[in-house]
Amino acid sequence: MRLEFISKVKSNDILGKDIISQDGQVLLKSGIRLTQSYIKRLKKLGIFYIHIEDERLEDIQYNSQLLDIKQFIVQSINNTVKNIHNINNTNLKESFEKTNDIIGSILNIKELISILFDIKQYNNYVYNHNLDTSVMCIFIGLSYGLTNEELTYLCIGSILHDIGKLEISNNILNKVTPLTSKELKKFKKHPIYGKKIAQERLNFPEPIIDIIEQHHERIDGKGYPYGLKGNSISIYSKIVSICSAYNFMSKNYYYRDKYKANDVYEFILSGSDTIFDRNIINCFKDTFAIYPLGSEIELSNGDRGFVIRQNKGFPDRPVLRIFNDNNFSFYYEVDLLKNTNITVKTIIPDR
Numbered sequence: 001m002r003l004e005f006i007s008k009v010k011s012n013d014i015l016g017k018d019i020i021s022q023d024g025q026v027l028l029k030s031g032i033r034l035t036q037s038y039i040k041r042l043k044k045l046g047i048f049y050i051h052i053e054d055e056r057l058e059d060i061q062y063n064s065q066l067l068d069i070k071q072f073i074v075q076s077i078n079n080t081v082k083n084i085h086n087i088n089n090t091n092l093k094e095s096f097e098k099t100n101d102i103i104g105s106i107l108n109i110k111e112l113i114s115i116l117f118d119i120k121q122y123n124n125y126v127y128n129h130n131l132d133t134s135v136m137c138i139f140i141g142l143s144y145g146l147t148n149e150e151l152t153y154l155c156i157g158s159i160l161h162d163i164g165k166l167e168i169s170n171n172i173l174n175k176v177t178p179l180t181s182k183e184l185k186k187f188k189k190h191p192i193y194g195k196k197i198a199q200e201r202l203n204f205p206e207p208i209i210d211i212i213e214q215h216h217e218r219i220d221g222k223g224y225p226y227g228l229k230g231n232s233i234s235i236y237s238k239i240v241s242i243c244s245a246y247n248f249m250s251k252n253y254y255y256r257d258k259y260k261a262n263d264v265y266e267f268i269l270s271g272s273d274t275i276f277d278r279n280i281i282n283c284f285k286d287t288f289a290i291y292p293l294g295s296e297i298e299l300s301n302g303d304r305g306f307v308i309r310q311n312k313g314f315p316d317r318p319v320l321r322i323f324n325d326n327n328f329s330f331y332y333e334v335d336l337l338k339n340t341n342i343t344v345k346t347i348i349p350d351r
Contacts, residue, residue, distance in 0.1 A: 002054040002306055003294040006043055009050060011036050016051035016294075051294060056323060056331070060293055060308055129247055134158040136243040136288075143283040144239070150207070157211030158240045164194025164212065176255040188224045191216055210234040215241055220274045238277040242268060242284055245275075261290040262344055265316055290315045296348040303334070304348065311337045316344065 001016030012033055019028045019042070027045070028038065042050065137158040141151045165173060168190050172183050179187060194212040198204040204212075214237035217223035219230055249264045259267075269285075272278045291297055291307050297320055298304050305320035317336040324331065336342060 001051045001060065001294055002057050002296065003049055003292055004052045005049045006039065006047055009034060009039050009042075009052065011039070014053040016053045019047065019050060021045075054294075057294060057306055057308065057321070129244075129251070130159050130162060132247045133161070133240065133243045136246065137239050139287050140239050140243065140280065140283045143287045144235070144280065146235075150236075153205065153207035154211070154236050154239060156204075157208040157236055158243065160194070160198070160208065161211050161215045161240050161244065162190065162194070163197055164190035164192065166197070167193035188216070191225050207234065207236055211236045211240050213237075215244060217241070218275045219277055223275075233277075235277075235280075238280050242276050242280055245271075246284075260346060262316055262346075265290050285315060286313050288315050289318070291318050291344065291347065298345045298348055299334070300343045300345050305334065308333070311335070 015028055015030050015032045015034060018026050018030050021027050134155055137154050138151060141154045168187060172187055191213050195209055198209045198212050214228060214233050217228040217233045217237060221227050221229035246264060246268060249259045252258045268281060272281050289310050293307055295307050296304060297307060303322050305322035307318045308321045309319040311317050314337050319333060319335045321331050321333050
């Protein structure tokens with residue numbers, strides 16, 4: 001099957017993978033023949049890509065277990081997001097127990113790469129930034145070797161990392177033009193406000209408070225609110241920092257378009273030892289596929305092809321299958337890790 005952006009989907013295309021709602025429910029089952037009515041509905045829901053059956057790529061292996069885990073993660077964490085502002089000391093223990101169940105369900109999953117793009121199937125106007133960030137944090141935490149308890153702190157802290165924005169007016173949060181110096185000063189206090197909420201209202205444990213307070217700190221000490229450096233920043237905060245930045249840059253907002261996948265990836269790499277922790281970046285590289293299986297890619301030499309395999313640790317250098325324009329039964333494969341003179345220009349619809 002291939003990955004197709006919703007703007008290119010046609011009537012009679014056959015759905016290759018189940019479409020999961022933000023609540024973890026199956027909206028459409030794989031194998032259904034799509035109609036204009038279905039396509040229109042998916043667009044209204046804010047879904048920007050789906051998987052379509054394609055005999056040219058029928059040998060690409062997708063792990064069905066990952067799809068089950070994906071559905072469970074989306075449903076479980078999204079329910080936590082919905083109820084997060086009602087957390088108090090009485091039900092905090094229950095929230096931790098539920099999160100532990102989520103973590104326990106994915107600890108033995110070996111294949112992580114293909115799930116990360118799938119989890120981001122909705123665009124930013126519908127989907128929750130904190131949910132995306134939390135899912136990514138879990139997988140980086142797994143790669144880093146965090147314990148079950150540590151992953152639980154990371155999961156809850158990443159969901160709540162921006163809770164301090166509750167104290168910032170919408171006039172500032174939704175402003176399209178650049179913030180004034182006074183507004184920017186106010187905005188940069190949201191980690192401090194968040195810490196106060198987490199301590200005084202919720203009595204959160206220290207690892208979660210660290211995430212809320214430190215997720216805008218930088219390795220070089222040029223972050224905010226305190227200008228912490230290096231090892232003064234918790235490992236949890238370092239993970240959330242990368243995941244939050246990745247998600248923010250990868251989505252459309254009403255005041256700007258999303259950045260291209262390779263540009264976001266290069267930004268993360270370029271921030272090594274200045275913005276981000278080098279070890280967390282290495283986990284990021286081992287965990288994420290920026291060009292998912294089945295996506296159509298245009299190369300720097302003008303060729304177009306579909307991603308059929310990933311090279312672990314090199315998410316920007318997948319293996320592609322290139323087809324002849326006039327004969328789809330003829331193709332050849334290009335491993336970008338072995339052909340370093342060729343680079344990815346863009347995902348086809350991502351111009």
